[in-house]
Amino acid sequence: MLYSKIVVAYDGSETADKALDTAMKLTKLDQDSRLEILHVFNFPKYMLGDGVVVPSISIENTDYSKQVTDKLKGKIMDDSNVHIEVREGASAAKEILAYASESHADLIVVGSRGLNSLGEFILGSVSHSIVQHAKIPVLVVK
Template identity: 60%
Template sequence: MIYSKIVVAYDGSEISEKALDSAIKLAKLNHFSHLEIIHVINIPKYVVGEAVYIPPVEINSDYSEQIVAQIQKSLLNPDNTHIEIRQGSPAQTILEYADEVHADLIVIGSRGLNAISEFILGSVSHNVVQHAKIPVLVVK
């Protein structure tokens, strides 16, 4: 199957590096594939009684530059790639971004940086697989 636009979820973990590597290989096979790499900064929410408090969070430009530099080390052809950094709920933001760019495949690692919250809350990859309208490749 030929995928013209592949969204790759990237959080800096070893598994997300493997997911990025898999997406790069798929893009090479398809010659015309465009990679959309998204890094989502999770915004914490606090529930106090019936109120939900979301503290103001600014994207740390140094951290963002580190993530972009880390991604660019893995890329052989950065011309056919876009790197996006967003804030929000990771699974929801990945799905919204895939829809926004009209992707036809999502590539995501099976685990992220925070295995404890994945165990308690359900993993990002599981939520993406359950709610995606397009194929999802989960990399272990």
């Protein structure tokens, strides 16, 4: 068995689509592997004096998350070995790492994005943090 449980971080972007395609190909190599797709969104929080204000649930965030999960369902042909999870968190990287640990994953697949014109050599902040802190292998897809 190559990988028994693969977690792929998915935000709907082009690089996330590439990461998902790669993770799906890896999953197809072994009929017993399981694909865990994780979408993380963040409700904005604002500092007001000494307190933190968390606005009520944002329709925009929940609509976008629904669009992302609908897009995922359209991409997945055989969903018998696939689970889609949506979580809220201030740090996408921390949520992805926590989910990978909780689900006993043995590989994390994440997309990379360029930050500027030299960005082809620089990982995005989420993928960089995952690579730095993961206790399991991480595949970064460009």
